[in-house]
Structures are given as C-alpha cells and as structure tokens.
C-alpha cells in the first residue's frame with residue numbers, strides 16, 4: 001500500500017530540525033535586542049547631557065539641520081547595509097522625537113528651578 005502523502009516539510013524529523021534552527025535564531029535575536037537596548041541606553045545618557053547643556057545655555061531643544069544631516073547619513077548607511085532606508089529614517093525620527101521631549105522637560109525643570117544665587 002502506498003504511503004500517505006505528507007505536506008512538504010511536515011516530516012517530524014524536518015520539523016524537529018526546523019525547531020532547533022528556530023531556537024538558535026531566536027538566541028541570536030535576543031542577543032541583538034539586548035545590544036540594541038544597551039546602545040539606546042548609552043545614546044540616551046549622552047542626549048540627557050546634551051539636554052542639560054542646551055537648557056543651561058538657552059539653546060533650542062531641536063536642531064532640524066543636524067537632524068537632516070543625521071537622516072541623510074543614516075539612510076546612506078542603511079542602503080549600504082541592505083536595510084530599508086525609509087525604516088532607518090522612521091526609527092531615527094522616533095528616537096529623536098523622544099529626545100526632544102526629554103530636552104523640553106529638562107528646559108522646563110531648569111526654568112522652574114532656583115538659580116542657586118537665591119538665599
């Protein structure tokens with residue numbers, strides 16, 4: 001009697017191998033996600049310092065010309081790396097929007113804080 005046809009890739013050994021590959025890929029994905037979190041934390045610690053510097057010296061929270069230069073650079077890097085430049089731009093804009101929100105909060109805090117000269 002002929003064997004029952006199996007759907008392509010549904011052989012239990014194939015599925016077991018696929019699960020092993022999936023587990024390995026997920027380990028790498030978790031490592032990369034951890035690296036991204038650490039890199040973002042590092043980036044935000046620098047932008048917090050920039051925010052305080054800007055607030056102390058009356059500089060505007062946002063710098064659109066700097067942002068445009070960053071976007072142009074990141075889009076080119078993404079293109080070279082095989083990453084969608086539109087995604088890279090959206091990702092940077094998402095981060096920078098949050099940074100500007102932090103800068104504005106720092107500026108408001110600075111404006112409300114006593115100067116240190118007061119008794």
Ligand SMILES: O=C(O)C(=O)C[C@]1(C(=O)O)C=C[C@@H](O)C=C1
Pocket residue numbers: 047050051061062063064066067070095096099100103
């Ligand atoms: O470089 C600055 O002036 C920053 O405040 C940092 C940063 C950024 O996150 O890269 C954020 C806001 C500015 O509009 C431009 C860039």
